[in-house]
Structures are given as C-alpha cells and as structure tokens.
Amino acid sequence: MQEGVPFTTLVERFGLSRFERDVLLLAACAEIDTGIPALIAQAQGDPARPFPTFALAMSLFADPSWDAMSPARPLRAQQLIEMHPSASLSLLTAPLRVDERIASHIKGVNYLDERLAGMVAPMVDTGLLPPSHEALAQGLARWFSTPHASGLLQLVGSHLATKADIVARAAALAGFPAYAMQADGLPGSVDDLGRFERLWSREAQLQPVILFVEGIDAVEPLTGEDSKALAHPRWPRALTRMAGPCVLDVRQPLAGLDTAAVIAVDPPSDLERRARWHAVLTTGDQPPPDTVVARLAGEFTASGSQIDLAARRAHAFAAEGDDPIDRVGAVAAHAWGDCVQRAGATLAGITRWVQPRITIDDVKLPAEEKAQLERLIRHARQRSIVSGQFGFDERTDRGLGITALLYGESGTGKTYAAEAVAHELSLGLAVVDLATVTSKYIGETQKNLRRIFDAADHGGAVLCFDEADALFGRRSEIKDSHDRYANAEINYLLTRMEHFTGVAILATNQKHALDSAFMRRLRFVIGFPFPGVEERSAIWRTVFPPQTPLEDLDYERLARFALSGGGIFSAALAAAHDAAADGQPVSMHHVLEAVRSELRKLERPVAEAEFRTRTAVREPAEVVA
Secondary structure (H helix, E strand, O other), rough: OOOOOHHHHHHHHOOHHHHHHHHHHHHHHHOOOOOOHHHHHHHHHOOOOOOHHHHHOOOOOOOOOOOHOOOOHHHHOOOOEEEEEOOOOOOOOEEEEEEOOHHHHOOOOOOOOHHHOOOEEEOOOOOOOOOOHHHHHHHHHHHHHOOOOEEEEEEEOOHHHHHHHHHHHHHHHHHHOOEEHHHHHHOOOOHHHHHHHHOOOOOOHHHHOOEEEOOOOOOOOOOOHHHHHHHHHHHHHOOOOOOOOEEEEEEOOOOOOOEEEEEOOOOOOOHHHHHHHHHOOOEEOOOOOOOHHHHHHHHOOOOOOHHHHHHHHHHHOOOOOOHHHHHHHHHHHHHHHHHHHHHHHHHHOOEEEEOOOOHHHHHOHHHHHHHHHHHHHHHHHHHHHHHHHHOHHHHOOOOOOEEEEEOOOOOOOHHHHHHHHHOOOOOOEOHHHHHHHHHOOOOOHHHHHHHHHHHHHHOEEEEEEHHHHHEOOOOOOOOOHHHHHHHHHHHHHHHHHHOOEEEEEEEOOOOOEEOOOOHHHEEEEEEEEEOOHHHHHHHHHHHHHOOOEEEEOOHHHOOOOOOHHHHHHHHHHHHHHHHHHHOOOOHHHHHHHHHHHHHHHHOOOHHHHHHHHOOOOOHHHHHHH
C-alpha cells in the first residue's frame, strides 16, 4: 500500500473503503499469483471452489460491509469486479473475478480498454499551430492538467479539422493521450450508452485521457417508437456524467448544457494559411511563388494538419528534377490536386462529383455572353484577394462568394458552361442531385442543403444546381403548414447563399420561376440564347472528338438545322454509332439521318429536301426505306 503503487492509486481514485479494497485485492490475487486459487479452495473447504467469493471475503476481513456488493458502490458500478450469480449460486457464493483491464492496471500495464478501443481513434499532434490556435491549445492544456479535471467543453464552429488539431495539440502539451470518436458511433440504446459512460469514466480515473466527440449535433435524434428504446436525444446529458475532460465538436452550442464551457473556434486565417503553405511548399532553398501560395490559401479553408498532409503527399509524388523551380511548381500542383480530391471525397456522397474536362473554348456563345462567363471566372480566381487583402471580409461576411444564374432553353449549354468554369478554376464540379436533397419530411431538405454548403464552403469545388427552379422557386401565400415549410426552405437558401464564400452556379430554363429575392444575391445573370447559325457551325466543328474518323462533313450545311448544342451532341453521338455499325468513317449521310431523327424527336418540322445527300451513294432499297 505504498504511495504511487498502481493499486494504491486505484483505491484512492475510486474511493474504496477498507473492506472494498480487500475484496478487490482478493479477486486480483487469483489473477496474479497461481498459488492463490488452491489456498482459496482450502479456505472454503471445497476443492471445487478455487475462486474467491463474497462469502469468503466476509469471513476473512475485518469490518465486512454488505453494501460493498451494491450496484451503486464502486466495485460493481465501475466494473472493477465481475460477479456471475446463477440459479445454483447466490450472490454470496458466486465467483468474483477482477476485470481484465483492472488486473492489468494493478500489474502496472496501462492500455485503453479493448471495449473502447474499437470505438475511438488516437489523435496525433501535428506540431506547432498558428499563433491564435496555439494560445487556445495552451489554455486547454492547463485545464487538462488540473488534478481530476472533468466536465464538458463545447468547441463551436464548422471546421472540424481545426478543432481536432487544437485538441490533439492541447493533449500533447498536457502529456495525456487523446481519442476521437464519431458521434454516430456512440451506442444507441440506453443500456449500451450507460455502459459506455461507465467504462470511459473508469478509464479516465485509471489514467488521464481526453475524449473528443465529433459531429454530435449532426446526428439526428430518433423520433416515434424508436426513440423510446434508443438514447440519441440523451447523448449530451449522458456525457456530462462521465469522468475526465470531454470535448464536443458542435456547430452551435447545445441546449441543456448550461454547465459546459463554450469556445468559438475559427479556421486559420488567410494570412496564417499562407504562412503554413509557404513553409511546407518550400523545396530546398527555393520558396514557392507568392501567387501560388495566395491562391492555395484563398481557395482551401484548411487546417494546419490538412495543409501538412497535402504537402507531404505532394513532395512524395512530385518527380525529382534538376530545376528546383520546376520541382516547386510540381509540388504546388500536386498539393492543389490533393486538396481538390479531399473536397471531392467530402462532397461525393451528397452530390454528383464531376472531374471537369470542358474548357472555356469549348463553350460556344455570342460574344457578350461569352465575355460575361469569362468575367465570372476572373472574379472567382481573385475572390480571396478581394475579401482578404482588400479587406472586404473585415467589413462583412455576406456576399463574398461568387453566385451566378445561367438561364436559357434546354440544351443550350448551361451545365456544359458550369463544367467549363470549374475546369478553368482547376476545381471539381459538385452537381446537386435534387432527388437526394429534397425530402417529404419537414426540415430534412434544409439539413441536406446545410451539409452540402458546409462541405463546399471549405473550397475545392464549384456547386452546380441544375434545374434550380425546383429548389429556388417563388415563395407562395401561406395557406397551410406545407406552404409554411416550403417557404422556410426558400428562406434558408436565401440566407445560406448570401453567406456562401465559394462559387455556386444555378442553371434553369425557367428564369421567371425563381424567387425575385435571389436576383439581388446573384453576382452574374447570364442568358444562354438558342445558338444561331454561326454558333451551330462552331459547335459542329468541335463536337466530334479528334480521334473520330470523319469523311467530308459539310459543317455550313449542318449549321442550317435548328438544333441546340445538346441536340447537336445527341445527333453526333448517334451518327458515330451508325458509322461504327457500318464499319465506316462518319460521313454526311450518317449525320443527316441522325439530325432527321433528332428533329422528329423534338417534334420540329422536317423538310425532306434538306436531307438529300449529295455525297453518299446508297443502294436503291435503302433509299426507298
């Protein structure tokens, strides 16, 4: 019972009485000394009972106490020992067995309980944080280091990676291990949640340990009959009963946790991100260009650990070269691509992720509309400089993103242009799938939209709302609860679009159906007119890939047919299939047949005289057919 011995520390931390201490030691002896079971059997006068029991403890030790076996006392409440009563064995004669984790602790071996290890992941300190976050981490470390520190701390904000960096750094400064777990990994049933609470509390008393729960306010409480059996709504209050510090990742402070401390956490500032990118991209004595650093810092709202990880991968993948300048450029390009792919991984499950291949030169528009689209791209490239260096983000946090409406008839190239914008910005295109966003359940649509905007706010993607009138429609007069909630969805979109800092494109063929309040929030409104003869000729000249075998196509003649860009592409694709089936290059008679079919599909007049080919020779039966 010397001071500092693990068993003595355990007794003190769990507040065991003298009798409870002796009962625990009796159960532990059987696990430590192989000669003890025989002595126990001899003491009980039964060779078949080499295990300790409560009855044996009552007869051996002074000041026996019945309440030591109470579920409210530490031996059972903290699962220090296990009891296995049965029909043939009473509570007095049931075997007592020390818990495996407790036995290991008594032996001086410390590890995270295996029942918890599968639910959490160790957090790793990535090193020195930006100055503002380093100061916060040091403050947290002082709290962690307070003897018997416990309680809840809510880190408020939308950037999870930054909060994780701060917690990992604070734990490292305090010299304690920290573990992160997903909120949806918490047990669902009341009994399982209570068991988790007891096990973690016990672990925190055995050794200093920090728990970081990620996204606890993102998991929806269950409703209906399921909520009677499952404990999701009780999570926050259950966590308040745990021993040891517990840090919650939340977007907004949770209600009902008045005793929990609240700290707002913002991601690293633009200047802090620039400093970090500059340090990690420097190769040898060659620093990266300031323009590259500024664009990386402005586009991606990344934490220090995310920047470091992207840079390590970039340095590993960039080929070694003799020219250090080329090497720096390659590393920066790989780092940019890594950040875009990280954004794609986040948005892929909630949007349709597209790797853009269309360039701005592929978009055929009249000069004025084309100039507006190019201006949109220029503004999107420079938005971080305007908001950061020019100081607009200090004036307001609204309207700093780039939002554009592309409207026109179906097939005029609106989504095609959105892909070109993403390509010119070297970003991915996240197309919002209305089927997965909209829900008949009240409030679900807003939650789905929030997930999309939160992910896109961190950079790496252009958001595209195809058929935007389905989401951004006009608010209606409130006649019933459905109208009220439909209007609430539009109001949410109005607010969120104004605070969005990325690039969002709305595409629709029903401009008049959009709520007028959106127009003020749109930076660009670009019409996509039905292509004229000149635009159609340009589209026909570029619609076939370079490797497609072509034979004497008359582009000026084809341009006379009133087809949109989408119709031209459909006709070109059909002509290529026909030519492949014939084993021939794509020729005029293949294209004309495809154009005739496309016009009929669109229920447009077909002048047969226009389709008499002058270059192809057919069999008479084929001409008649």
